[in-house]
Amino acid sequence: MSARFRVHLLSINPRRLRIEGELDLDACDEVTAALGELGTDGDVMVDISRITFIDSTGLNLLLREDRDHRAAGTRFVIVNPSDGGTKAHGVDSDQLPFLRGVR
């Protein structure tokens, strides 16, 4: 596991995961695998309060999870977004409208 990000399984029921560090291409496979293990047949909450960086690869990962959960009739919930995300980049939702798809 890269020292630049970590994935913590916080609980199985409810399904809660915490991602820490930098969510980019290098982290994508491992985070995707961790989310895949949780599945889409139930609600999943992902705590991103300790994310220090996220780019479009990370955002796309979250959006795909959201899409897959919607298709399965469950919820994918992002909790505790931090300033390490888009605010730190000086980007707001007017510039990146697709961010509104993340809930």
Added chain:
Amino acid sequence: MRFDPGFPDPVLGYGPKVRLVYTAGEGIPVLIAIALDPVAENVTEARHRIARVLTRDDVEPEHCQRVVLALSELVTNAVLHGSRNPIQIEVSLDGETIELLVAQEADGTTMPAVEASGLADRRNQIGGRGLAIVAAIAESVAVHVDEQRVEFRARFSPRTDEPTTPQQHK
């Protein structure tokens, strides 16, 4: 400009997958130029190295963050869609304006993939937004594509937005 192919930069160092091409000499506005193998871990590596240089040169954090985000998007694009040739990264400082260059040569079998439409807004898709983000946060973006090379140049000036003080109008 000083070629420095043989030993690590005292500030940056370099690992086996990052090759220092040259560093700027006195009076030359190029802050750093490096070449990286097109692998996922070098997306992170590139960000850290460029951020260290910008921080060393006292670039404002918000200014630095926009450059680093654009760098992440452009290097990711090269890793995912480009050739197997090294990704060339160069950061120049023109006054307070930072110019970021990310380029890659074709390798004869795979043309670095760039869609000009990547700069367009594609709100209904997941993926393919990296270049749109760069266009949104940069002052300007220039893309040069030919059979041998793909090159992005993005310029970033410090934001001059005045802080809002809504209470002063009461």
